[in-house]
Amino acid sequence: MQTRVNKVAGFLKDYAMDALLVMQPENRFYLSGFTGDAGALLVTAGQSYIITDFRFIEQAREQSPHLELIKMETTLADALVDMAGRLNLHVLGFEADYISYKFYDTLHKKLGEVSLRPVEGIIEQLRLIKDKNELETIQRSMALLDEGFKYICSFIKPGISEREVALELEMFMRYRGAEKTAFPFIVASGPRAALPHGVASAKTINTGDVVTLDFGVVVDNYNSDMTRTISLGSPSNQIKQIYNIVLEAQLAGLVAVRAGVAASAVDKAAREVIASYGYGEYFGHSTGHGVGLAVHEGPRLSLRDDTVLQEGMVVTIEPGIYLPGTGGVRIEDSVIVEKEGCRLLTKSPKDRLIEL
Template structure:
């Protein structure tokens, strides 16, 4: 944590900023190790402060010994105003995509003579490449998903609702140690599988249904993400056809992931397969995204992101084909970018459409 904070402090040199205010929860956690729900970081070129209220003072001292702990006054703007002279604050950067207009106006009023300047992506760029401790936490989170998939495949029976399946999967994963879910689980069956984000409904599973399950958990504050598509009995021939196409596209995407390759090249590798089979219009989302303290973070494996992949990044590869009225297929794995390729973090079977 100490190195991360001073890396940010070092970035202030030549920026024209005296300090950066950090409020975005994942950024705050990344820099401080503080897990409380209320707090802000003020990082100057010489010192870093964690501002929090009475409820979290003891916790903050334990979790963030590398920071000076400041007890919040009535409000954060009031506290910053009281610190203004001590920190010689004249120009303050803030997270442009997180602070709302009301807080911005209040900061303007309270911090007389301080220039407020929006900054974007500074801390997020630090977070792109994971260190060994982060990778270990992500690996543990991902391993739970493989256990969950094996369990739920033995649980699904005709007549169950999507919601019932989603609840069982969540409870199993929580019993295995998950802190929570990374997002509302997507359990989409039959024709509903054409909904890329079809969260679990009360629809009952029937013989012949395809079932797409996209799920992830939080463990040690790091997220995981995986998708598998299975069938209950014999699915329609069209589903079997697009499953093979999506699998081929996903394998092409995985083969393209390696350090030095732009993110958009991975998207193109997967997308080219689907387009060549005539289903390009039915694959309307990006091929993947970064995973870490947030389940969706940079880089994006899309045609619009030319970020060069680096060793230690964690990304998903998740092409899909979605046919209205018929169903859909998505296959997703999370991987670590390495020098000559990538390393799978999720290992559940996918080489052929599983029939439950």
């Protein structure tokens, strides 16, 4: 992790700042390994620091031995005032998209002549490409999803509620090592499958319902994400038709993924398939996103993101069609970007609409 800290310190001169305050939890963990609820990092060109209170002192000492530990006696703002004087700081950078205006105002008043400089994306750019250890952890997180999907297909039956399915799925994966869910599970059945983010409700799943299952877990701080659409018995012909269209689009997106390709090109590959069948207006979200310490992180596989994919990135491919009042289909896999293509991390069956 010292190497990561050194890389961030190397950006300080480029942004004409003496130090960078890091508070966003995923960024803080990425540079420190610290998992406590309260703490901040101060990265300088020389020594870097972790600041926390009495509750987390021993934890920080154990998890972040490469950082100098500063015990926060009162508030973080007061600790920063003391450090600014001790380190002769003139310009302090901060994560513009994380800290609140209230905290910014407090710092501005207490730091006096120290200038505050908003910056974005420094650490997030480093996080885009995962190293070997990160990829191994993400693979373990993803593997739980395949286990969970196989199990939940044996559990779902007519008369059970969406919430019961979500709870059973969560418990199954937590017993097998998941720390928590990556997000509230989407279990959307029947007409509710037309809701792209139809979080599990009290609705009963009935024979003939299509069911969208979008779920992910956290293992050793790293997220996973997968979606499969199944049906309870035989669904309508229209649902069968759009399933095949979405599958074709998803496979086109997967084929488009490789190092050197723009994220927008992957989105285009999947989107054009759906549009060619006349369902373009029913696919209103991006084709995918990055996955790592956050379940939704860069790059975004959308028409507006021209980020060039690089080896070691982990992204999702998840096109969908959503028909209000009827239902919907989404198929999502997470993959590692490689030089000549991509490697599937989620391998649950999808070549046909599974009818339970």
